Amino acid sequence: MFVHAAANLVQLNGKPMPDFNTLIPKDPLVFQVAWESTLKCNLDCSYCGDGHDNKSSHPLLSNCLDTVDFIFKYLDIKMKQRPLHMQQSNLNVQGGESLFHPKIIDILRYINKKKADVDWHLGTATITNAVVGANLWKRLAQYLDYYTISYHPESTTKQQQLVKDNILFLKSINKTFHVSIMMHPKHWDNCVSMVDWCKENNIECNARQIDHHWLDMRFNYNKEQTTYLTGKEITAKDKLMYALSKGLNLSSTGRACCGGNTLCAGGCETNYVQDNKFKGWHCSVADYFLYIRQTTGEVFTNKDCRMNYDGNVGPIGNLKDPKTIFSKMHNNGVVCKKSSCWCGLCAPKAATKELFINATKEDLNHSIE
Ligand code: SF4
Numbered sequence: 293m294f295v296h297a298a299a300n301l302v303q304l305n306g307k308p309m310p311d312f313n314t315l316i317p318k319d320p321l322v323f324q325v326a327w328e329s330t331l332k333c334n335l336d337c338s339y340c341g342d343g344h345d346n347k348s349s350h351p352l353l354s355n356c357l358d359t360v361d362f363i364f365k366y367l368d369i370k371m372k373q374r375p376l377h378m379q380q381s382n383l384n385v386q387g388g389e390s391l392f393h394p395k396i397i398d399i400l401r402y403i404n405k406k407k408a409d410v411d412w413h414l415g416t417a418t419i420t421n422a423v424v425g426a427n428l429w430k431r432l433a434q435y436l437d438y439y440t441i442s443y444h445p446e447s448t449t450k451q452q453q454l455v456k457d458n459i460l461f462l463k464s465i466n467k468t469f470h471v472s473i474m475m476h477p478k479h480w481d482n483c484v485s486m487v488d489w490c491k492e493n494n495i496e497c498n499a500r501q502i503d504h505h506w507l508d509m510r511f512n513y514n515k516e517q518t519t520y521l522t523g524k525e526i527t528a529k530d531k532l533m534y535a536l537s538k539g540l541n542l543s544s545t546g547r548a549c550c551g552g553n554t555l556c557a558g559g560c561e562t563n564y565v566q567d568n569k570f571k572g573w574h575c576s577v578a579d580y581f582l583y584i585r586q587t588t589g590e591v592f593t594n595k596d597c598r599m600n601y602d603g604n605v606g607p608i609g610n611l612k613d614p615k616t617i618f619s620k621m622h623n624n625g626v627v628c629k630k631s632s633c634w635c636g637l638c639a640p641k642a643a644t645k646e647l648f649i650n651a652t653k654e655d656l657n658h659s660i661e
């Protein structure tokens with residue numbers, strides 16, 4: 293017997309959904325590698341949390357190239373466990389500000405050279421603040437397929453103009469990108485004018501709330517700002533519910549897939565999970581994600597979830613000892629120990645081992661009985 297760990301789901305048509313015991317993406321997903329290649333950043337945003345450390349040094353080029361070798365070997369194993377149509381992966385080079393690394397061109401060139409030697413697909417992406425000189429920005433474009441550009445209002449006017457120019461350049465060469473505007477309550481007019489600028493220039497963007505600890509009042513939004521962000525007036529009860537939940541700004545307890553994927557919950561389609569709790573479920577997070585912290589050498593399955601191959605929360609190993617990582621790899625799923633699921637929501641999962649094997653057998657070519 294098992295407990296339906298996630299209920300109260302809403303279908304795409306808005307109707308309540310029956311209990312479910314499997315959650316799988318509607319369409320096959322690419323394998324996502326997030327490589328935190330440096331912690332140094334050319335900005336110093338007050339809301340950044342642990343996203344950067346400007347006292348640290350950029351990692352050595354030789355270490356970065358070794359990591360690229362590790363990523364390709366790891367992906368080669370994972371891709372060969374998938375059927376041909378699912379041999380798709382994506383490497384997101386991020387930071388800090390990864391494009392601020394003095395050897396970034398060498399790193400990206402090396403990745404692209406290695407891509408030519410494998411028979412599966414690897415896309416290259418970055419999350420960047422786009423505060424990058426025009427010449428370097430243009431050179432980088434030959435190596436990157438997809439950009440997530442975060443607009444940070446705590447930058448200077450000159451930097452903000454540079455970001456706009458760089459965005460327009462990407463548009464002019466038909467690159468795929470998305471702009472995420474950090475809606476700072478103290479720089480509100482600046483942020484709203486950036487949203488307007490994107491709309492005027494037909495640029496896809498989202499106005500993003502700044503996540504912060506609920507005791508930290510610096511980034512709280514006023515009534516007018518919350519209405520702008522949510523499209524509705526937030527009541528005192530909404531605020532209390534928010535404070536009692538995760539401390540995330542104005543969010544409720546559930547979540548949508550961060551990649552915008554539609555999910556199938558027991559056969560019904562949804563894009564929002566009200567109770568994102570799967571403790572005790574079998575989950576294939578290790579078959580869809582890899583997260584690497586270059587500065588510490590730690591390697592995890594997923595940045596948020598961090599469930600490892602042994603079924604514990606923690607790293608799968610360290611870049612200093614890749615052999616141990618390779619020796620532990622399997623594609624039989626892990627039993628979830630987390631109290632809530634954030635990034636990793638879209639990884640196929642099921643309430644029992646048998647359901648898990650059935651739900652994923654087409655995709656993962658399991659070795660377990
Ligand atoms: S640009 Fe990003 S990584 Fe850099 S300080 Fe701002 S939030 Fe942090």
Ligand code: SF4
Binds near residue numbers: 626637
């Ligand atoms: S928290 Fe991790 S292991 Fe648990 S369901 Fe989410 S992705 Fe899977």
